[in-house]
Amino acid sequence: MTSENNKELSIEQREELIENLKVRFERNMNRHEGLAWDKVQEKLDANPEKLWSLNEMERTGGEPDVVDYDIKNEIYVFHDCSAESPKGRRSVCYDREALESRKKHKPENSVIDMATAMGIELLTENQYRALQELGKFDMKTSSWxxxxxxxxxxxxxxxxxxxxxxxFVYHNGAESYYAARGFRGSLRV
Structure with a gap:
């Protein structure tokens, strides 16, 4: 069981996560042509603190996968690659200020607070567009x-x-939230 304070995974959780990531990596080579899983695993083994964040991405339905490699800095970039916006991260407004501005029917959380707690970054518009070059995502949902x-x-x-x-890129009041809108994250390892 993970602890929010120590953000460490049990051995069983770690092994299950690594296996899920490996299977997803091997099934979706179009997302990371020319990269090898053993090198990704070496990087994960050298940065175990990142596993907790990847597990949070996985736990909330994000299906994280490697989508880029920064050669200069030797960093693998993971993005949420679930077909639709992650189920465990929907019905949230944009940030704390928006959450606090709502007088009625407040959502439970905000995108920025959730991403920060998970140790990930919210995708930029450019990252979102690059992700869409790797497949068809958010055909029924949307992502902040x-x-x-x-x-x-x-x-x-x-x-x-x-x-x-x-x-498409749209706008809304930051305080709005919808059952079909969540967010996708990015993690550099």
């Missing part, structure tokens, strides 16, 4: 993405989805 400060200062936030074989 990092919002530029000038939009957020005016009370808005942006989200993306894929419809009509096109990636």
């Amino acid at each position: 993405v990092q919002t530029p400060s000038n939009i957020r200062e005016l009370g808005g936030a942006i989200f993306c989805d894929r419809r009509y074989d096109t990636v």
Whole structure:
């Protein structure tokens, strides 16, 4: 069992996570052509603190997978690759300020608070668009993405989805939340 204070996985959780990540990696080679699982595993073994965050991505339905490799810094980049926005991260408004501004029917959490607690970053619009080059995601759902400060200062936030074989970027009040909108995260290992 994980502890939120120590953020460590049990041996069984670690082994199950590594196996899930390996199977997903091998089934989706189009996401990371030219990369080898043994090198990814070496990097994970050298950075066990990242496993807790990957497990949180997995636990909340994100199906994390390697989508990029930063050669210069020797860093593997994982993104949530679930077909739809992760189920365990939906019905949340954008940030703490938006959450506190709601007078009625407050959601349980916010995107920024959840991502921070999980130790991951919210995808940017560019990262979201790059992910869509690897497959078709959010065909029925939508995902909040990092919002530029000038939009957020005016009370808005942006989200993306894929419809009509096109990636769309939209806006909403940051305090809004919907059962079909969640967020996708990124983790550098």
